[in-house]
Amino acid sequence: MMNVAIIGYGNLGRGVERSIKQNSDMNLVGVFSRRQPADVQTDGAKVFVMEDVLKMKDQIDVCILCGGSATDLPEQTPALTADFNTVDSFDTHALIPEHFTKVDRVAKENQTVSVISSGWDPGLFSLNRLYAQSVLPKGETTTFWGKGVSQGHSDALRRIPGVLDGTQYTIPNEGIITRLKAGEKLTLTTRDKHFRQCFVVVAEGADKEQIASTITTMPNYFADYDTEVNFISQEELNAQHKTMPHGGTVLHTGTTHENSHQVIEYSLHLDSNPEFTASVLVAYARACVKLAQEGKFGAHTVLDIAPSYLSPKSGAELRAELL
């Protein structure tokens, strides 16, 4: 049995709790939170204050860090890796190399293992890019996200004066995917690849026309996309747009000879983005413990970890069942 601690309990932490129940080789030691334990409603897991994690060091094989990439993980991952094997989902793409270097140093100094930036993007999408580009070096990889809720874009909607609530869906351009798969060579702009669809609840008397214009012209978030704005009631938003579906496609098109067009496609269709991300973290927590048992101290990413480390089955079982 692997003894697992959950650090932080939002949607992702709750997903990790659920995933651990589906893995019979794992035991959940507890949830460690900055909130008061009485304020944290789990699906049954014990809750401890964050400070207690060090006292329970002997009982924990791996910590799964469920905080955010903006402020939590840049601090928590290096700090906890000094005492524990850790897994995180750090997803600020541009800062991953720096995060890796920092965590790697702590892990090597303290003989621990940390698997950083797991999840699905970065994570499963990253390793599919790597496999595809290695097999078909003469080719192009394009990533499409959605249909799914973007938390960052939904937050951006809610910051607009007069907006009470909102949900934003990122929607891939299926027509472009079909054309790429058929072998067309396309030079794609940001606008070509995805649409943005917004459902917005506004305060009574708010100027809808101005809000729509603020949304569609918002730099970085919406200005470079075709964006649809729908004004709806809070009731309808609550009923229809409060789940967290997501997914996407990594499409790699290559050629192996003049007329040999080859397509590799990896797609996810997820009813719950946080629960799926959590399930990936849990599989990499298993890998993390195995790497630590083998003395492979330091930081690792999904790119460095052999697939068999993710499974509870032996090499012989996997060869017999999956090859």
Place this chain on the structure above:
Amino acid sequence: MMNVAIIGYGNLGRGVERSIKQNSDMNLVGVFSRRQPADVQTDGAKVFVMEDVLKMKDQIDVCILCGGSATDLPEQTPALTADFNTVDSFDTHALIPEHFTKVDRVAKENQTVSVISSGWDPGLFSLNRLYAQSVLPKGETTTFWGKGVSQGHSDALRRIPGVLDGTQYTIPNEGIITRLKAGEKLTLTTRDKHFRQCFVVVAEGADKEQIASTITTMPNYFADYDTEVNFISQEELNAQHKTMPHGGTVLHTGTTHENSHQVIEYSLHLDSNPEFTASVLVAYARACVKLAQEGKFGAHTVLDIAPSYLSPKSGAELRAELL
């Protein structure tokens, strides 16, 4: 530069030659064939007789074995692994554990590395089954093949008295794929998953009705499927049905909580099956040489090899570009 030898030169060997040209870190030493060199028409590679491979041991970092699984590879892989690092595409699923054990012993005794059973199935499909089942343990994996030419089934057609030539396509049932992706739980028979479509050229005066019946009732090959038989001319077969497209889908559907349905889909759409398989072998040849340099002697499969071993890029480059 890695120095690569091709052992055997049919469609797969030709594909390996083409793939090596797309990989700037690889040098093709030559093709080693049981045929007389003058009879082997390559795309430019030097041709040697098979016996010469041992004399050139110092010039070869890895041998890519391009023979068949029925009789060539069970002999050649263990034999060559005594002197070389090797990669093969041994694909007789039921015999892979035995092949692994035999090759592993030779490799460990002789301090070489062998990557067995690479390609796409076994190979990329196997590792996608492993990733999917590890991330979503509460789920079902279904593999669909095609649309593509099955060499085994085409050969079976050609063995029927009165049949001069033939091509057989395996076609997945797209309706079933759609229903599985939508979350339906289905108990599938062999007949539900795939159709078989045959294009057959018969001798003048042959009894077409009897040939069609021989095909559709042939045990192991066609009896368990809905099979369509089309009689066409040799000219039409040559013009329309002599390329080797293939592909397929590994579909894994799982649940992470009551109403959270999650789908992982990995699909290949290949104009040339042998050229794609060859490209996978070449990427694993790179991994094979790296494993040998690290002293990781023995047999390995795609399940045991970290994705980064397939790429010519450094870990830092991969983290910056792909995560």
